[in-house]
Amino acid sequence: MLDLGCGAGRHAFEALRRGAHVVALDSDRGELEQVRSMFAAMGAAGEVPPGAAAAAVSGDATAMPFPDASFERVIAAEVLEHIPADQQAMREIARVLRPGGIAAVTIPAWLPERICWALSDAYHNVPGGHVRIYTRAEVEAKLRRAGLTPAGPHHHAHGLHSPYWWLKCAVGVHDDDHPAARTYHRLLVWDIMKRPAATRWAERALNPVIGKSLVVYAVKTPVPEAPARVEGLARAHA
Numbered sequence: 001m002l003d004l005g006c007g008a009g010r011h012a013f014e015a016l017r018r019g020a021h022v023v024a025l026d027s028d029r030g031e032l033e034q035v036r037s038m039f040a041a042m043g044a045a046g047e048v049p050p051g052a053a054a055a056a057v058s059g060d061a062t063a064m065p066f067p068d069a070s071f072e073r074v075i076a077a078e079v080l081e082h083i084p085a086d087q088q089a090m091r092e093i094a095r096v097l098r099p100g101g102i103a104a105v106t107i108p109a110w111l112p113e114r115i116c117w118a119l120s121d122a123y124h125n126v127p128g129g130h131v132r133i134y135t136r137a138e139v140e141a142k143l144r145r146a147g148l149t150p151a152g153p154h155h156h157a158h159g160l161h162s163p164y165w166w167l168k169c170a171v172g173v174h175d176d177d178h179p180a181a182r183t184y185h186r187l188l189v190w191d192i193m194k195r196p197a198a199t200r201w202a203e204r205a206l207n208p209v210i211g212k213s214l215v216v217y218a219v220k221t222p223v224p225e226a227p228a229r230v231e232g233l234a235r236a237h238a
Contacts, residue, residue: 156211
């Protein structure tokens with residue numbers, strides 16, 4: 001499994017805990033050093049199942065350092081909105097996936113993202129910031145052009161996170177010490193750690209309306225072989 005644009009590595013860590021062979025790719029070498037340290041710590045703590053493995057690799061999403069058909073799964077979580085050449089990145093996802101492989105792509109959902117952009121220019125207009133706001137139709141069309149077929153139901157996630165980002169945009173997106181932002185952040189951390197029933201139900205109710213992330217799945221479908229190619233293989237095995 002490839003965690004593309006792994007950042008701090010949370011998806012890679014969870015996949016490793018579940019027994020996957022994981023490659024975490026990012027262009028930020030500082031983040032990757034921390035990811036490598038966590039991989040090592042997980043191994044030392046006995047959190048890595050037998051047969052699972054992990055590596056952290058520096059690379060560019062638009063020109064990945066992997067052979068064709070290297071992965072059965074790709075996760076691209078909140079990364080494509082940062083990449084000017086997003087169509088090329090999607091082609092690379094399709095290239096490194098094996099036929100039948102699945103990509104899970106998450107992007108900021110249109111409505112929450114529009115509100116963030118309206119509230120704060122500093123939210124997106126910074127080096128490495130968000131360069132576009134996707135609609136589901138747009139991201140699915142680009143995935144198709146890359147050779148991937150959207151499959152399965154899409155859904156929204158992180159409904160409790162949208163108000164936090166709206167608050168951050170209103171008080172100063174980089175002002176982590178603002179009392180309101182700090183208090184809401186503590187709530188989110190508590191929710192992630194404790195997962196109480198009340199907030200789980202609240203997020204399920206909010207997700208379809210203001211879920212911060214849109215999650216789309218896509219499959220790399222096998223390319224049908226040309227009749228001549230099939231006949232040639234048949235003769236070779238006769």
